Amino acid sequence: MADRFVTRFAPSPTGWLHRGHAFSALSAFRAAQSRAGRFILRIEDIDATRSRPAFEEAILTDLAWLGLAWEQPVRRQSEHMADYRTALDRLQARGLVYRCFRTRREIAEDIERAPHGAMEAWRGGPLAPDDEARRLAAGEAYAWRLSLDAAARDLGGFGALSFIERGNGPNHETGLIAARPELGGDVVLARKDVGVAYHLAVVVDDALQEVTQVIRGQDLFEATHVQRLLQALLGLPTPTYAHHRLLLGPDGRRFAKRDRAETLRDLRAQGVPPAQLIAEFGLD
Structure with a gap:
């Protein structure tokens, strides 16, 4: 395995990203930045019945809005x-x-x-x-x-x-x-x-x-x-x-796609700046 710090964010395009996704992606991206490492975006789209091109397009838009940059090409599981x-x-x-x-x-x-x-x-x-x-x-x-x-x-x-x-x-x-x-x-x-x-x-x-560091949620x-x-x-x-x-949301439950948690797409449309989310997460 390569010595260099390599981490990734690997969402599934089966719904809109929410605050929990943003926290995970930012955590991995900033860890790579702090170690002069590599940050990889992987699209885990093996669930053909639920994956949608619109969701994948929104993932790319949301992550760019957060200020993230990733290596190209993006690996899509369905192609491998x-x-x-x-x-x-x-x-x-x-x-x-x-x-x-x-x-x-x-x-x-x-x-x-x-x-x-x-x-x-x-x-x-x-x-x-x-x-x-x-x-x-x-x-x-x-x-x-x-x-x-x-x-x-x-x-x-x-x-x-x-x-x-x-x-x-x-x-x-x-x-x-x-x-x-x-x-x-x-x-x-x-x-x-x-x-x-x-x-x-x-x-x-x-x-x-060649991922050396897997950074993801406790779930x-x-x-x-x-x-x-x-x-x-x-x-x-x-x-x-x-x-x-x-x-966790206001109800004490973790954000999840199935619960229709407030999405990054919604926040962008409301004009919420990325810096507000970053401060909310304690990552600033």
Whole structure:
């Protein structure tokens, strides 16, 4: 991995950016500036059903309005599916993933029936060959899931996995953190109709773009555990992580696209200057 400080902001064009996005983007950009490093913008548009060109255009406009500048060209995940397919093929060849035909509802019901209820991370496994062949012939939808049991056998357990946290997790985790991918269960890495899912795409992209510092919100701290596992399985470098606090709205809830939080687009239209936001965030 390159010695130079390299970080990124990686939004999905599935809605308008809000204050929380602005805080995260500015935090990463200013960290790169302070270390004479590189700042990368990546568009994570693998969700073709929700991604929209208008949202991507607004992302570029919003970030420029905030005073950010980034390297060109911008990497769009939808243009690099072959990279993710190669990574998935490697995991398949080693028997680390399996086809899962269960729906989210069925998995939720399995968890509820488990002795520890919702506290139990779901694990499955491959179907019998005849059953899998029958379902494939019927055209049933499936997801490729990472088998934690197979991964543990491959690595000789997870005890050696760790990552460095320079910020704070939601429970004040900082410093050298022992990775616990078992907390997430058998996560989805790809679906039949989509060549990749979030966890696999992000570790491949971070490695290809030589990202050394991942700066993002505390809501993604738990994702780091499974991403550290994927880095180990694929022989990819591990960035240093810094998870920052989440901005909260007047109701005490964090800003989120699904809640239709006040958007940067709205603030621009109202004539709010970027300096006002920067001061509000305590970044001035």
